Amino acid sequence: MTHRDRDRERSRGRDRSRGEESSQSRRFATKPRSLSSAASLPRVYSAPPSPTLRRAQPQFPPSLVLYSSISPPLPIDTLPNAVHLPRFKWVDGRGFKENGNPRYLLPNDNEEIDRMALDHYNLKYAFQTNFHAPLKTRLEQGIKVLDVGCGAAWWLKEMSTDFPNSDFKGIDLLTYPVLDLPPNVQIKVADAQQLPFPDESFDFVFQRMGNMGYSQDQWCIVMDECVRVLKPGGWIEFVEHEGHVWDAGPRTTMLFGKLAIAFGVRGVHLRYAKKLGELFHSKPLTRITHEHRSIPLGWFGRMGDLNLQVLEALLRALRPMIGAEIAHNKKESYDVLVRDSIEECKTFRSWMNVHFAYGKKPGGVEEVESENGTQIGMEPVAEMAEKNIEMAEEKNVEENNAHTTKNNSEMTKENNTVAAVANSAQAIERGNTDAVEAE
Structure with missing residues (x-):
């Protein structure tokens, strides 16, 4: 094999390795693998798994507020009587x-x-x-x-x-x-x-x-x-x-x-x-x-x-x-x-x-x-009740006075009407008497 043939084979091998690396990189880019399966990766990616990946799942006590302005909830592992979040089906x-x-x-x-x-x-x-x-x-x-x-x-x-x-x-x-x-x-x-x-x-x-x-x-x-x-x-x-x-x-x-x-x-x-x-x-x-x-x-x-x-x-x-x-x-x-x-x-x-x-x-x-939510007043209930009672009493007094006045006016009107009728009757009677005397 000549030097030219050997150089040609080496170039083909380099091209082949580059193609494999590019295909591997595309495969890893589209579907990344977990770091826990480091043995299946190329040697350049071999590394011990991070200790943070072995952290236990967070647990929460029954009385803990599950939702707050901090979202998601903070993991709390040290509280007693910890339970897992509810399970779903x-x-x-x-x-x-x-x-x-x-x-x-x-x-x-x-x-x-x-x-x-x-x-x-x-x-x-x-x-x-x-x-x-x-x-x-x-x-x-x-x-x-x-x-x-x-x-x-x-x-x-x-x-x-x-x-x-x-x-x-x-x-x-x-x-x-x-x-x-x-x-x-x-x-x-x-x-x-x-x-x-x-x-x-x-x-x-x-x-x-x-x-x-x-x-x-x-x-x-x-x-x-x-x-x-x-x-x-x-x-x-x-x-x-x-x-x-x-x-x-x-x-x-x-x-x-x-x-x-x-x-x-x-x-x-x-x-x-x-x-x-x-x-x-x-x-x-x-x-x-x-x-x-x-x-x-x-x-x-x-x-x-x-x-x-x-x-x-x-x-x-x-x-x-x-x-x-x-x-x-x-x-x-x-x-x-x-x-x-x-x-x-x-x-x-x-x-x-x-x-x-x-x-x-x-x-x-x-x-x-x-109705529009504007505050009119705010007082203790006892004072409000007393005022309501006073207002009710005043209203009753006013209504009674108005009713009495109305009744008095009506009675006066009726009395005047009765008096007018009586006067008319007396006048008629006097007129009849005068007519008889004249005859």
């Missing part, structure tokens, strides 16, 4: 918390978070407010607020932004990946039937859309807990869907009838929202208000379209848990029934009711606000 493509509330049939995943967001903004548009209790002035000044069953914290995030001087806390049995919370918000994993707060801790207790997770007996327990943690003079407010479609078509009526049965077997009354007034009146609350708003489904413009979209997302979210119970007939699937119901809502111009109720715990400070 997947059913029919949707995520659910293991060992959760057996009555609550909605999932705990990103799609549900999106549905909650749409529902939140639809309700705000329908009511033109995020709350109804007369608390705007106090919220601006700074109070403590609790959101029971806060979910993905859409209400909390917006309220805490609108009222940065107030302190907001939320509790829920489910854990949602809540990010970018304002610094005046904290969320805990807790049960609404056993609120982890001392008595008289909050000025405002709020709950929305909890009717799918409570039985009728649990409603009273939750209400008692909310009243317990409420300060004297504080307000409590509940907002709930009625769980019934009005002016519904035959398929929609059948679907919601089956839903009522499926939830009723689990002890849940879907139309409990109508009883919010009774629930509030059964507790030591004053100035109770219970009203409702009707929202269109699939008609009346953009709002109706969005409300129907929320309803459809809700019905499809229930499919993994009770879809088989409702569509037990193989010829009729749950998806078909939901699709037909959604179309019927547009055709029949269906609608739903959303109820809200609020009341005040006696004692504390009495605030008076106008």
